[in-house]
Amino acid sequence: MGRFGLVALLALPAFAADPARLEVSSPQPGTVVAGGGAVVVAWTARPAEGMVVLLASQDDGATWKDVATRPADANLFLWETGALPEDVPVRVRLRLKDASGAVLAEADAPGSFMVDRKMPSARVTGPDTAEQARVEVRVEASDGNMEEGSLRCD
Secondary structure, eight states, X not given: OOTTHHHHHHHHHHHHSOOOEEEEEESOXXXXXXXXXXXXXXXXXXXXXXXXXXXXXXXXXXXXXXXXEEEGGGOEEEEEOTTSOTTOOBEEEEEXXXXXXXXXXXXXXXXXXXXXXXXXXXXXXXXXXXOOOOOOEEEEEEOSSSOEEEEEEO
């Protein structure tokens, strides 16, 4: 072996390991969460060990806030968004951490999402008849914030 042969052999295993990867597939651009419900945050992590930390930004990435931590192999988090403001784009970033807490990889979701709490509208469009009859209509609705109401028309 030449003068540098042993050094090259010792350095080879350090380059042979695959780098950590994190890919976020959801939420997609333009996602709207109705009534402050839940948004699906989905990812693929390699290695699938460690933890994935979910961060959110409501100011286009100027600041990030920790939301949740899940095992990397869970690949999914259903985020209840009831506390988020309406009509503010929310960006999602994930960080893959090893057991010691070191960040192995980081990735942003392909798009931001928004919460829409606008009340749905409804109207009666029938029956299509000129005959008159007494009809009782009851409508029960919820706005997604657990506030319910009812309406009765005679």
